[in-house]
Amino acid sequence: MKAKIKVIVPTVLVVAVAVFIACRWDVWFHNSEESPYISERTPHRVLLTFGDDSEWSRNVSWQADTMLFPSHLELVQLPDGDTINIDAYGEVFHSRGGVAAYYVARLRNLQQDAHYAYRAVTDDEASQWYEFHTYKKDDNFSFLYVGDVQDTIGGRANKYLREAVARHRECEFVVCGGDLTERPKDSFWAETFRDIDSVCQAMPFLNITGNHDYLKGIKLALERRFTLVFSYFLDSKVDDNHVYMLHYGDADIFVLDSNRELPYLLAQRSWLKAKMEQSTAKWKILLLHHPLYSTLGSNNIFQRWIFGGLVKEFGVDLVLQGHEHQYARMTNHAEDGTPTTPVYTVSHCSPKNYRIHFDDRFDKFGISSRYYQTINVASDTLTMATYEVYNHTLYDSLQIVKTTKQSVVRDFGVDIPEYMEFTPDPNNKRDRAFNERINDYKMRHPERLTK
């Protein structure tokens, strides 16, 4: 009998693992085909972003044709500066469905509080003229944050993003928490640029890596075109880690690539620790795709184990995250119960919502909409406001105030009711379970639903 058990148990385990892998094969390893495409000859998909030299540096990337031609960026300081030609770095990238040439112009030593016009030139073709303004260095600035966008072809994110930017003219740049593009295919890149077009030429657009930006496989692979578009990574990445740090006003914004395997995450930890040790900024903001405190159960434990300690040790104020396709905000508490930093925010702006779990350590959830945040830094106060995109109503609000003792979080979101609208498909087991979790949550926290 014992001999039989010794054979049966391992066999059952092996079969169970094999079935599990077979069920997850497509999710883990399958990349759907990229349709053939032909790159336009005229410079297009023009994107303004930050450089890696100083807070007065900017990069502009664009795409044009399928082979390299002499290319430059024409830059004019308005109203009456001379036109300066800045040589562009070019690189041809072959994807699975086609080929395109990408260019990056590095703009350095720009003047603060200055107005510039520029256009991208490749061979005898030029983009239209665009304009941008550099910020005035003081202790007051705002930016707009969006979590995963991952729009479908012909989706509506472009409408929401443009409306958000138009309503928040105070924002000086846009940050995306990864998975801006649904998949690494030209058709989805076209959709991404349709979404961010007209915003990303006038305001620096900062994006981080999400899992959807990678090609799946035994070893994940980030396509070179991601780096060529979000071109600060060309200069900032360390080995194969897409990390970056932006110093802006009184803040340091640290960018991690949380999608990677364990050895890469450990290398990023060393990079982050060194950068944080050097940082003298009043405000520290961390950007990574995977939430350190997951709303999907016990996910992301490596990310929390590796980065979570540094976040607290170095007094990170705000952690901006995505990936889990709902809104969730958690505030740390001091030993005496005072709400304090770090504040952890999970947000998304995509057409799909996940069936999350309602961990009571979170202060607030949103499951019925898409969201974006405005973050304002003004002297000793950081204000984060969360809006839902459909009618741009305020959904959550807090302030982090730096006192001589510690940072204190003022929670105004408690006065804004949560929406927990969900219509389960009665034939869908996961929907039914999620609906039960929602009802449990409503029973535990009736005060969060009505004000």
Ligand SMILES: [Fe+2]
């Ligand atoms: Fe994701």
